Amino acid sequence: MIEYEPVIGMEVHVELQTRSKMFCGCEVAFGGEPNTRCCPVCLGLPGSLPVVNERAVELMTKAALALNCTIAPQCIFHRKNYYYPDLPKNYQISQYDNPLGVNGYVEITGKKIAIRRVHMEEDTGKLLHVEGNRSLVDYNRSGVPLMEIVTMNPPPPGLDQIESADEAREYLQRLRQILVYLGVSDCKMEEGSMRCEPNISIKPKGQVEFGVKTEIKNLNSFRAVYLGVDYEIKRQQRVLREGGEVVQETRRWDDARGVTASMRSKEFEQEYRYFPEPDLVPMVFDDAYVGKLRAELPELPMAKIRRFTTDYGIPRADAEVLTDSVELADFYDACARVSKDPKAVANWLTGEFLRLVNATGTAVADAKTTPAGLCELLELIDKGTINRNTAKSVFEEMFNTGRSAGEIVKAKGLEQVSDTDAIEAAVDRIIAANPKEVDRFKAGEQKLIGFFVGQVMREMKGKANPAVVNELLKGKLGS
Amino acid sequence: MIRAGKVSAREVTQCFIDRMEAVEEKVKAYLTVTPEIALAQADAVDAAIAAGEELGPLAGVPGAIKDNMCTRGVLTTCASKILYNYKPIYDATVIERLNSERFVMIGKTNLDEFAMGGSTENSAFFVTHNPWDLNRVPGGSSGGSAAAVAADECAFALGSDTGGSIRQPASFCGVVGLKPTYGRVSRYGLVAFASSLDQIGPITKDVTDCALVLNAIAGKDACDSTSLDVPTPDFTRALVDDVKGLRIGVPKEFFGKGTDPDVAKAVMDGVETLAGLGAEYKETSMPSVEYGVPTYYIIAPAEASSNLARYDGVRYGLRAANSPDVISMFENTREEGFGAEVKQRILIGTYALSAGYYDAYYLKAQKVRTLLRRDFEKAFEEFDVIVTPTAPIVAWTIGELMDDPFAIKLADICTIPVNMAGLPGISIPCGFKGNLPIGMQLIGKALDEETLLRVAYTFERNSEFGGRKPVL
Numbered sequence: 001m002i003e004y005e006p007v008i009g010m011e012v013h014v015e016l017q018t019r020s021k022m023f024c025g026c027e028v029a030f031g032g033e034p035n036t037r038c039c040p041v042c043l044g045l046p047g048s049l050p051v052v053n054e055r056a057v058e059l060m061t062k063a064a065l066a067l068n069c070t071i072a073p074q075c076i077f078h079r080k081n082y083y084y085p086d087l088p089k090n091y092q093i094s095q096y097d098n099p100l101g102v103n104g105y106v107e108i109t110g111k112k113i114a115i116r117r118v119h120m121e122e123d124t125g126k127l128l129h130v131e132g133n134r135s136l137v138d139y140n141r142s143g144v145p146l147m148e149i150v151t152m153n154p155p156p157p158g159l160d161q162i163e164s165a166d167e168a169r170e171y172l173q174r175l176r177q178i179l180v181y182l183g184v185s186d187c188k189m190e191e192g193s194m195r196c197e198p199n200i201s202i203k204p205k206g207q208v209e210f211g212v213k214t215e216i217k218n219l220n221s222f223r224a225v226y227l228g229v230d231y232e233i234k235r236q237q238r239v240l241r242e243g244g245e246v247v248q249e250t251r252r253w254d255d256a257r258g259v260t261a262s263m264r265s266k267e268f269e270q271e272y273r274y275f276p277e278p279d280l281v282p283m284v285f286d287d288a289y290v291g292k293l294r295a296e297l298p299e300l301p302m303a304k305i306r307r308f309t310t311d312y313g314i315p316r317a318d319a320e321v322l323t324d325s326v327e328l329a330d331f332y333d334a335c336a337r338v339s340k341d342p343k344a345v346a347n348w349l350t351g352e353f354l355r356l357v358n359a360t361g362t363a364v365a366d367a368k369t370t371p372a373g374l375c376e377l378l379e380l381i382d383k384g385t386i387n388r389n390t391a392k393s394v395f396e397e398m399f400n401t402g403r404s405a406g407e408i409v410k411a412k413g414l415e416q417v418s419d420t421d422a423i424e425a426a427v428d429r430i431i432a433a434n435p436k437e438v439d440r441f442k443a444g445e446q447k448l449i450g451f452f453v454g455q456v457m458r459e460m461k462g463k464a465n466p467a468v469v470n471e472l473l474k475g476k477l478g479s
Numbered sequence: 480m481i482r483a484g485k486v487s488a489r490e491v492t493q494c495f496i497d498r499m500e501a502v503e504e505k506v507k508a509y510l511t512v513t514p515e516i517a518l519a520q521a522d523a524v525d526a527a528i529a530a531g532e533e534l535g536p537l538a539g540v541p542g543a544i545k546d547n548m549c550t551r552g553v554l555t556t557c558a559s560k561i562l563y564n565y566k567p568i569y570d571a572t573v574i575e576r577l578n579s580e581r582f583v584m585i586g587k588t589n590l591d592e593f594a595m596g597g598s599t600e601n602s603a604f605f606v607t608h609n610p611w612d613l614n615r616v617p618g619g620s621s622g623g624s625a626a627a628v629a630a631d632e633c634a635f636a637l638g639s640d641t642g643g644s645i646r647q648p649a650s651f652c653g654v655v656g657l658k659p660t661y662g663r664v665s666r667y668g669l670v671a672f673a674s675s676l677d678q679i680g681p682i683t684k685d686v687t688d689c690a691l692v693l694n695a696i697a698g699k700d701a702c703d704s705t706s707l708d709v710p711t712p713d714f715t716r717a718l719v720d721d722v723k724g725l726r727i728g729v730p731k732e733f734f735g736k737g738t739d740p741d742v743a744k745a746v747m748d749g750v751e752t753l754a755g756l757g758a759e760y761k762e763t764s765m766p767s768v769e770y771g772v773p774t775y776y777i778i779a780p781a782e783a784s785s786n787l788a789r790y791d792g793v794r795y796g797l798r799a800a801n802s803p804d805v806i807s808m809f810e811n812t813r814e815e816g817f818g819a820e821v822k823q824r825i826l827i828g829t830y831a832l833s834a835g836y837y838d839a840y841y842l843k844a845q846k847v848r849t850l851l852r853r854d855f856e857k858a859f860e861e862f863d864v865i866v867t868p869t870a871p872i873v874a875w876t877i878g879e880l881m882d883d884p885f886a887i888k889l890a891d892i893c894t895i896p897v898n899m900a901g902l903p904g905i906s907i908p909c910g911f912k913g914n915l916p917i918g919m920q921l922i923g924k925a926l927d928e929e930t931l932l933r934v935a936y937t938f939e940r941n942s943e944f945g946g947r948k949p950v951l
Contacts, residue, residue, distance in 0.1 A: 040569050044789050046562070047549040047571060047668040049703050079785050081832070085805055090788035135805070137793065273832035275841060278674035278782055280704050 003205040004240065006233045008162040008198055009153045009213070010171060014063075014185045015123060015193040016056050016145035022122040023050030023093065023143055030191050034128075034138035042122075042143030044088030049279050052077075056145035057100075057120065057283065062293050063147060063184045064101025064118040066300055067175075071101055071285050077120070077277040082270065085137055086125040094121035094148075096274040103152075105159050106178070107302045108170045113162055114155030121146045147184070149175065153210070165230035168198055169222050177301045181326045189221050196225055200232045202240070211236070212246040216260055218253045228253040232260055304329050312342035321350045327364040328354075334371035335378075344378055352392060356399045368402030369395070377405035385415055387466055389457075420468060426459045427452075427472045441477055449473065481539040484528060488521035488539025491634075492583050495541040499585070499632045502951045507607050508617075508627035510546045511554045512586040517541060520583045527581065536691050538581040543633035545624050546587040547594055548679070549668040550574055553584075557670050558602035559592045561790045561797045561816025571668020572703065573637060573679050573696045580695045585633050588623030592818045593787065594644055594672045596620050597887050598880070601820045606877055609651060610949040611914055615874040618648030624682045625652040630951060635692050636682045641672050642775055643870070643894025645680045646906035650869035650918020653908045653947065655689045655935065656682045658894075660926045661901035662707035664693075665700030671786040673779035674705075676898040685945055686907065686936040690714035693928065709926060717929035718936045723757030725934065728862035732768040733893050738871040745910030745917040746868045752942055753866075753934065760866070765858060767850045771896035772888060774851075777831050777844035778899075783821075784828030790816060820884075852900045859924045864934055867893045869906040869918030897922050905931045908944040916944070 018028055024041035040048040064071060078096035099119035105112040123144040128136045151171075155161045162168050176187040176194060187194040201213035216232060219225045231253075236246050251260040299307070301323045308319040308329075322332045332349050336342035353374075357364060377395055380386050386394065386409055394408050409415060430452060431438055441448045449470075456469045480486050496514045503509060524539035544550060547557045549567035551574075556562045570578065577584075591601035599607040599622030607622045609615040610630040617626040621638030625648035628636050638645040640658035649656025657680045664679045671677060681692035691714075698711040729750060734743050750760050792798035792812030799811030817825070831840040858865060870890050880886045897904040902922055909919035919938075923931040939945045 040567075043794065045549075045567065045569075045795070046555070046557070046565070046670040046789070047567070047666075048569075049667050049705075051702060051704050081785050081788060083788065083791065083806075083809055085791075085793045088789060088794065090791060091785050271834055273785070273829065273834075273837075275781060275785070275832050275837070278705075279671075 001241070004202040004237050005205045006163055006200060006202045006236075007153055007210055008164075008168050008200050008229060010149075010151045010162060010168065011197045011199070012149045012172065012175060013195045014147045014149065014179055014187060016059055016147060017183065017185050017193075018053060018056045018059065018145055020053055020055075021143040022053050022056055022120070022145040026143065028144050029140075030193070032140050034136070034140060037140045038142065042088070043139055044090075050093060050277075052280060052283070053145060058293060059182070059184045060100055060118070060120050060145070060147050061285065061290065062182055062297060063179060064104065065290070065294050066178050066182055066297055067101065067104040067106060067115055067118060067149065069101030069104030069115065069118050071290050072098060073286070074098075074282050074284050075100055076282045077280050078274045079277050080121075081273040084124070085135065086127050086142070088125065088139060088142055092121060092124065093277055093280070095119035103156070106171060106174050108167060108174050111160040111167065112158070113167075113171050114152040114159035116150045116152035117148075118150075119148050121148060165226045165233065168229045169226040172196055172222060172225055174301070177324070181298055181300060189219075192220075198225065198229055200229060200236065201246070202233060202236045212248050214246065214248065214260075215250045216253050217250055217263065218255075220255070224253055224255055227258060228260060231258065235260065298326065301329075308332070308336075312336045312346070314343055314346040318346045318350055321354070322346060325364055331364065331371050335374050338375055339378060340382070341378065345374065348374060348378065348395070352395050353399070356396060360399075367399060369398045373398055373404055380405055380409060384465060385409065387463070389466075390462055415463065420472070423456070423460065423464050423468050424472055426456050426464070427469070427476060430455045430459060431476055438477065449477075452477070481524070482528065482534055482536075488524040488528075488583065489518060491539060492517050492521035492541050492585070495585055495631070495633060498630075502610075502630050503632060505608060505613055505951060506610055506626050506630045506632065507605050508588055508623040508630065508632055509543070509586040510556060510558060510589050510602075510604060510623065513553060513584055516553070517583045517585045520581070524581050524583070535580045535695070537577065537695055539583055540634045541583045541585040542577065542692075543586050543588045543624055543627045543636040544574065544584060545590055545621050545636070545638050547590060547639055547670040547672075548573060548637060549670070550584065550587065554587065555670070556587075556604075557593045558590045558599075558604055559816065559818070559821070560603045561812070562795075563603075563797060565796050567668075569668065572665035572700045574668065576696050576698075577637075582695075586627075588621070588627055588636060590623055590644075591620035592821050593670070593783070594620040594639055594641055594677075595783070595820050595824055597643065597647055597890050598875070598877075599623060600877065600881060601818060603818050608877070609874045609915075610951055611653060611916060612874065615876055615915070616651065618651030618870070618874060620644040620648075621656075621682060622648045622651075625649050625654055625656065628652070628654045628682050628684060629949060631948070635684070635688050637679055637692075637696070638682045639669055639672075639677055639679050640894075640898065641676045641678075641779060642898050643891040645682060646894050646904055646918065646920060647870045647890065649682050649906040650908075650920075651874040651916065653911075653916030653918075653944070653949070654682055654684060655686055655905065655907050655945075656680065657689050657693065657905045657928070657931070658897065658903060659693065659697065659928055660707070660903045661898075662705050663903070663926065663928065664696050665698075665703040665706045667700055667702040671782075673782040674786060675782060676775075676779060678898070686932060686939050687715070687718055689905070689935075690718055690932050707926070712929060714928060714932055717932040719933050720937050720940045721757075722753050722934055722937045725753070725758035725864065726862045727753060727758050727760035728763045728858050728865045729760055730763050730765040730768065730858065730865060730867065732765055733867035735769070735871075735892070737889060737892075738868060739873065739912065741910075741912040742868050742871060742873065742917050745912070746866065746919045749909035749919045749938065749942070750866050753938060756937060756941055758934075761862075763858060763861070765854045765896075767847065767854045768896050770847045771851060771899055772892055774844040774847040775891075775895045775899060776827065776888065777840045778848065780824040780828030781831045781841050782828070784825045784832065787817075787821070787825060792816075848899050851896055855896075855900045855902060855922075863923075863930055865922040867920045867922065869893060869920040873912045873915040873917060893920055901925060903928045903931055905935050907935045907938060908947075909938070909942070910944060911947075
């Protein structure tokens, strides 16, 4: 049987998180009463003219730099002409043969996925189909700054292409992470601020030429991207193995049924009649401008992962979790920098902290615990003032109230008891009170040690130093 | 006089309204008249004067606006059925600027549909008549504005000029028309025909008024990225009666085949007049000029095909009835809404931008445009101003050239290169053929409207053509 290998191309659109639209001053926000965030420009009224939102250009330039692109020294907008009711001018201001950034890449596990271009454009409005063969149009989204990021297949030497559903999903997640780090976009696939149209083809293993590709639309989550791409790879394999041919077409992902279905064939290449937008003047990106933006770039996720694993010696898996959001990464960084035990910090954050974050639905940025607070708590454990179990409940209280570890420990009298006499007394009481268990232990039931430790801890209201308890018990029970 | 209180703004306005009522039936310069707005604005000016407010020279002065400039709440149709009922929700920047000068808006003037044409015969509503000979066209596309000024139906007017649409009708109607440097005046609110060529400018009775109106409308506008961020001089300071030492170039290509000998003679007489006042002139050559018209008819329709795509019946204007789906609604609306000339240009432009033809047409036309610009730059190393006829012929009889669209297009042969190079050009009266005015075009360096105004002013003071009025 012929082995096939897939090649996946990604066209991603990202809505920018600017205050105003790409070519006018209207507010950018998700939802809202239809047609309340519009003006003559984004409605394309006769006589209106676009003016470039410089903040949007800045953000997209930063994004292109973060995606390792070369920035065009001079670039212009083009008009992409096509008729659709959600497009008020019946052309979209976009970029064509002179995009903002070219030849970049996104790092995923073990690969650098080649990016062909990053360009700027404006979003369209939204059509709402209502009963009775009627449609309404909402232009609130019309003119929202949009960035298009397209991968390059085949990739140039040294770079790679996406070849599985897993990689497709990871590429998107990495891309999202970078853009969120930069504050370029919130990249919410469910709200459409990140939209992805993968194209998929398969070819016999080792063959250079690509097969016929299909494009998938309506992928509204990372999970849908994974499932849709996976489905399409398998469908194409089935078609070829059954002696059929893959048709070049756009297919729609049906999330409920878990299948793709043909939307329209792409036999005829759409004619967009691109030409330079005469209402806008060329933009110049000189070294000073690009240099300034490059200097403003934050440390990006992959660089953080490398630094955390190297400088703090934590496992890659922990570093992945800790760099998921810039807020968590900063939190970790702030603690780890001053901590004697960055691994312990990582454990607290990936364990207790994220458990509480998820359980309470709190955003990391809104957590009441501060990095300094966590450091203080870890110090209390380290000094033996409290034991780990107590620390967990203290941390939960810190998380909920914002009080410091020291305050909580003091107020509740939670200091750990390491005083051997007090613990010994408790140990003696427990041994005396449980003769049967003592006999069973001595008969070889070693796991009962846990029972004794638990009893002593309860006797000591959880404050006993567990190491001391263990040692004393073992001495007295004679193991 | 208004500011000095010798006459009230209401009296002046009423006087123009009365004149309009008397002659408009013959001239048909206006698509919409706004006497109520005009009188209200005039009263406000009178009140301001009474309150001791300092006002500018245009305060209380009635002006007419070409109907392709957006006026809030007042019909703006572009003389097209597709915008027959369209009332903009905002004022064009030029209107805002005139409003801040407290001008009085007396009406919206007729034009060739979407400014495409040179006679106003392409208006979807009616033809405007030349006040000098009611059987003849006023020129176009700003024919309504030029006719209204010539017939004293307003004190001044705004026109727009993509390939000669201010200068040619000014020439046909015996008035002054200036197309400023591309980017000198904001295009925000001017309904786009060809974005890289369109420019708004004044049509006035004399050169002084031209400078006053230009003062009011010129200057960088944050809403128009192509408007130039340069200081706006006080153009009235250029009104100096002196052309001594001025170097005039007279390129022979502007007097080519098809130029009426009477027109050529009047223009050369005008050049002699300037020479008599101390200017020097020399015949010269600008070989690329002959490509002006053909390349214009690539670039302008290409941009127009895209600019006019928005008229689809979805949001405003005409929506064709009985369309079963959205595609047929687009098609029926545009079929019903656009006139023949507009459709032809949309077709040409769509073709020129199509894949496979783009390089041969649009891209090549842009290269020719660069050549034209260089030719002008070269000429301006030697000359301060270039003098040509505004149009090779005088106003033709209504309907005469309807079957010969190329003859109409060739009437723009002298004006189009100026738009292609983005330069300022002014048309001033320089003679008559019988009862029909002849215009002389002065072309200047980019942003050198001042030299044009100085030469035009000097010529006006030393010739007898500016003051004559048509009898209506």
